[in-house]
Amino acid sequence: MTQTNSINDYESARKYNLFSFANAPHKDYKPFHIDHANGIYVYDEKGKEYIDVSSQLVNVNIGFNNKNIIAAIQKQAERLAYIAPRHAFDEAGELSKLLIEEIAPKNMGKVLFTLGGSEANEFAIRFAKAFTGRDKILSKYESYHGSSYGASSLTGESDRASLFPTIPGFIKFPAPHLYGYDIKFKTEEEATKHFLARTEYQIQQEGPDTIAALFIESVTGSNGVYLYPKGYLKGLREITKKYGILLVCDEVMSGFLRSGDWFACQREDVEPDIITFAKGVNSAYAPLGGVLVSKEIGEYYAQNSFTAGLTYNTHPLGVAAALACIKEYKRLNVKEHVLELEPYLKQKLAELKAKHKSVGDVRSIGLFGAIEFSYSKDHKDVIRKNKNGEAFLGNLIPDLRNKYGLLTMGGGSTILVAPPLIITKEQIDEIFVRLDKAISEFADDLV
Numbered sequence: 384m385t386q387t388n389s390i391n392d393y394e395s396a397r398k399y400n401l402f403s404f405a406n407a408p409h410k411d412y413k414p415f416h417i418d419h420a421n422g423i424y425v426y427d428e429k430g431k432e433y434i435d436v437s438s439q440l441v442n443v444n445i446g447f448n449n450k451n452i453i454a455a456i457q458k459q460a461e462r463l464a465y466i467a468p469r470h471a472f473d474e475a476g477e478l479s480k481l482l483i484e485e486i487a488p489k490n491m492g493k494v495l496f497t498l499g500g501s502e503a504n505e506f507a508i509r510f511a512k513a514f515t516g517r518d519k520i521l522s523k524y525e526s527y528h529g530s531s532y533g534a535s536s537l538t539g540e541s542d543r544a545s546l547f548p549t550i551p552g553f554i555k556f557p558a559p560h561l562y563g564y565d566i567k568f569k570t571e572e573e574a575t576k577h578f579l580a581r582t583e584y585q586i587q588q589e590g591p592d593t594i595a596a597l598f599i600e601s602v603t604g605s606n607g608v609y610l611y612p613k614g615y616l617k618g619l620r621e622i623t624k625k626y627g628i629l630l631v632c633d634e635v636m637s638g639f640l641r642s643g644d645w646f647a648c649q650r651e652d653v654e655p656d657i658i659t660f661a662k663g664v665n666s667a668y669a670p671l672g673g674v675l676v677s678k679e680i681g682e683y684y685a686q687n688s689f690t691a692g693l694t695y696n697t698h699p700l701g702v703a704a705a706l707a708c709i710k711e712y713k714r715l716n717v718k719e720h721v722l723e724l725e726p727y728l729k730q731k732l733a734e735l736k737a738k739h740k741s742v743g744d745v746r747s748i749g750l751f752g753a754i755e756f757s758y759s760k761d762h763k764d765v766i767r768k769n770k771n772g773e774a775f776l777g778n779l780i781p782d783l784r785n786k787y788g789l790l791t792m793g794g795g796s797t798i799l800v801a802p803p804l805i806i807t808k809e810q811i812d813e814i815f816v817r818l819d820k821a822i823s824e825f826a827d828d829l830v
């Protein structure tokens with residue numbers, strides 16, 4: 384593959400684009416210039432190779448340049464590039480059947496397709512309010528559910544304040560994240576009991592009859608790949624059921640084999656009422672997200688019309704990409720591959736933690752991992768700076784890229800290790816050789 388973009392195009396992008404997730408004022412913002420990508424690698428405009436350690440935004444699960452998915456999109460574009468979403472077409476029927484009959488938990492009955500994860504959550508909020516006739520929505524602190532208005536109101540990050548006032552009636556409950564938590568529990572079960580009791584108390588205080596749904600990422604994603612203490616998700620399922628509150632699992636990041644099963648909630652044997660998904664459903668070859676609803680909610684819509692919608696719901700190109708991507712997951716035995724590599728990634732992360740004092744915690748499930756740098760509640764702001772007083776992650780991420788050829792994402796004091804699921808053991812080794820060197824150089828002198 385040869386370089387196609389000129390430096391002038393890059394300057395035009397800098398001059399005219401407003402970049403999402405830009406972490407500096409636009410006049411100082413120098414976006415990384417990517418030219419092309421293949422497998423687990425991306426290449427800059429000079430042809431330099433980088434390993435994509437986070438699969439971009441944890442969405443390019445199957446890796447780049449998959450010829451079968453590209454061919455499916457081309458074929459779909461020629462046959463039927465678009466129809467209004469109130470009409471039916473074969474590929475959407477085939478994908479819906481595959482999702483409901485084969486992939487989703489057994490209690491799911493219908494699926495709506497959106498363009499991405501935020502929209503999926505917007506529709507899930509609507510469905511939950513309509514089905515229950517209730518108004519309030521619970522979600523967790525230290526969560527991310529998207530950037531549109533409803534999804535931002537679900538999001539539990541402290542810097543969501545830029546959006547205040549969020550939608551009234553969106554209430555946050557404490558995150559069961561054990562690392563850095565001020566109470567030390569003897570067992571995970573004890574932690575689970577503690578956090579479930581707090582959430583149930585909150586439900587009772589808010590008035591169970593007023594709460595439509597409780598949203599939770601099945602694995603907390605961009606806030607640091609937090610896995611919940613044993614039995615926590617199952618406990619939430621029981622509490623929500625007890626009060627007639629819908630449980631919505633946001634699987635936008637954790638779904639589609641990232642966590643070792645189609646959906647991470649399936650690893651816990653939890654059947655939510657609604658699942659939202661996006662990203663890995665077609666590995667980002669075209670925009671697509673969706674909402675799976677239970678048979679009961681499906682039956683509600685069998686009896687009621689649903690007049691809302693977006694022009695690009697069920698977009699044929701996204702649908703064709705999803706069908707082809709799921710076929711690729713199966714053809715390449717991706718689920719088995721992820722489960723085989725799961726303990727290896729855990730081991731490599733544990734070795735990194737044992738070696739580096741700056742690594743405070745490591746967490747992973749499937750090929751969904753995080754490295755959290757040393758953390759202390761009292762010294763949170765200090766510890767995130769290096770000895771020159773510079774913001775730590777703000778430097779580490781560009782350094783990992785420029786000096787070590789590792790492209791990843793992070794937030795707070797955490798970076799993600801979530802490479803494309805087709806990665807080999809040898810390629811994982813290569814990532815960790817480079818991470819080891821980079822952390823010795825940049826992080827072990829944290830103040």
Ligand SMILES: Cc1ncc(COP(=O)(O)O)c(C=O)c1O
Binds near residue numbers: 527528635636
């Ligand atoms: C768990 C979760 N939910 C929702 C979203 C929003 O998805 P999108 O960016 O496709 O709107 C994201 C995006 O990262 C996510 O990680």
